[in-house]
Amino acid sequence: MRLQRVRVGAVYGGALLGPLGGGVVAPMLPEIGRSVHVSPEAAAASLTAYFIPFALLQLVSGTLGERWGRRRTVRAAYLVYAVGAVVCAAAPSFAVFLAARAVLGTANAFTSPLLLAGLGDIVARDRLGRAVGVYSSCQSAGQSFAPLVGGLVVASSWRLGFVVVAVAAGLLAFAPPPGEPRPAASAPPWRPLVSRRMASLSAAAFLSYTGASALPFMVALYAREELDAGADLTGLALLGFGVAGLVLGAVWGRVTERFGARACGAVAAVVTGVFVAVAGVSGSVGELALWWTLAGAGASMLTVALQSLTLRAVPRNRGGALSAVSAFRFGGGALAPLIWLPIYHVSAAAAFVASAASLLIVLPVLLSLGKPG
Structure with a gap:
């Protein structure tokens, strides 16, 4: 029961992390622009760099993740997310920052759908609706408070925000959702x-x-x-x-x-x-x-x-x-x-x-x- 609670909590944490990492840059754009020598308008391209691969890859990421195994796919994606966040924090140029943001969006495409799918194996069917509701609440929390978090950390350093995101992703990698690889005949169908x-x-x-x-x-x-x-x-x-x-x-x-x-x-x-x-x-x-x-x-x-x-x-x-x-x-x-x-x-x-x-x-x-x- 305790392990189940940890797994469910980790799924909800992942639901919050995705939109938080995506939207945290919004209030940081002027500071990011000054650090990497571009205008705030140009720095706004970091939002696009995140969401384009995030949206496009989801056409296939869920099925590929089911085939590779939810557990190891989500764990690997969190680790990639953490590395991408560290690179964002240390980025010496705008090109490097943009590339790292694209990496974050790519990694998130391999976490969000698989986390929600994992709830189906963790939560009893008669409680699945309310679990999906809590998951949705956590996503809303990430979307709503990303600008607030970004605004708070930028008071000291915008780079600190990405360090926080990296630490959170690294911790969540220790509690991926269940789901083993499904090769050959057991592979999820397209x-x-x-x-x-x-x-x-x-x-x-x-x-x-x-x-x-x-x-x-x-x-x-x-x-x-x-x-x-x-x-x-x-x-x-x-x-x-x-x-x-x-x-x-x-x-x-x-x-x-x-x-x-x-x-x-x-x-x-x-x-x-x-x-x-x-x-x-x-x-x-x-x-x-x-x-x-x-x-x-x-x-x-x-x-x-x-x-x-x-x-x-x-x-x-x-x-x-x-x-x-x-x-x-x-x-x-x-x-x-x-x-x-x-x-x-x-x-x-x-x-x-x-x-x-x-x-x-x-x-x-x-x-x-x-x-x-």
């Missing part, structure tokens, strides 16, 4: 990943991220340009989305266990869409913060529902299913500015309504899955 059910889940994940979770840039623009808010108030308005996910993830896990992940996901898509649309007509920063926080609560439930459905979609290749769907999810995040900014520059309210409408498409997509999750 074919079930190309199915109508997986296509529906991938589409729902793409739309959920494009229509809500990837919108902080648009919410920030609205706060600054339409409501004349300062950077500090804008940051506070954005914080509620992630905090809602952090607080409610475990609750949504229990709710999906009781009512079914498919039904909960459908309801969450509609509710989130309503609050995203309303956020685009906010008359004050406080009102915007309220609607955006409520949208975060709905988006958190949608994420938990989709992760629960995906975890059960391909029993013989859970890691492959989770990583493939996650690739589409983060792909939606990468494309969101390209999709919504042209509409926003014509009408801010129209951009929020269009984002909400994309979430409503999730409803028939989930209903097409048939048997509830």
Whole structure:
């Protein structure tokens, strides 16, 4: 029982580390730029360098990790992550820093889906929904507090932040999730990943991220340009989305266990869409913060529902299913500015309504899955 708790705790720690390591650079960009002799705008490429390999490799990383063995794949990925973080901390040039950030994104592609897949072997089936909810809360915590952590460590040295990340990854390498290599006939199959059910889940994940979770840039623009808010108030308005996910993830896990992940996901898509649309007509920063926080609560439930459905979609290749769907999810995040900014520059309210409408498409997509999750 004690070993099981350690393993579950390590999975939750890994869920937090990935988004923390990815987003911690956001408040450090001016200091990073000065250290490696580039502008803050150029330093922002370090975010792209992390997330492009992270998203693309997840198309295959889960299945490869299942074949190589979850345990040794995740352990190796953590060690690579730790080395990449050390190189970031010591980087003498921007080119080296960018390369090390790409290494971090690559390593994270081989941890995130396999950690969640490992929960299926550690946690009893009747408690799996709430475990997925806690996992989602930890991811939200990483996303929400990465800028805060980065801002705190930059007061002494931005390089210290990567030392902390390296130490955390090194410690987590001692507690990888269970899962031995599966060669030859026992190898997890690729074919079930190309199915109508997986296509529906991938589409729902793409739309959920494009229509809500990837919108902080648009919410920030609205706060600054339409409501004349300062950077500090804008940051506070954005914080509620992630905090809602952090607080409610475990609750949504229990709710999906009781009512079914498919039904909960459908309801969450509609509710989130309503609050995203309303956020685009906010008359004050406080009102915007309220609607955006409520949208975060709905988006958190949608994420938990989709992760629960995906975890059960391909029993013989859970890691492959989770990583493939996650690739589409983060792909939606990468494309969101390209999709919504042209509409926003014509009408801010129209951009929020269009984002909400994309979430409503999730409803028939989930209903097409048939048997509830």
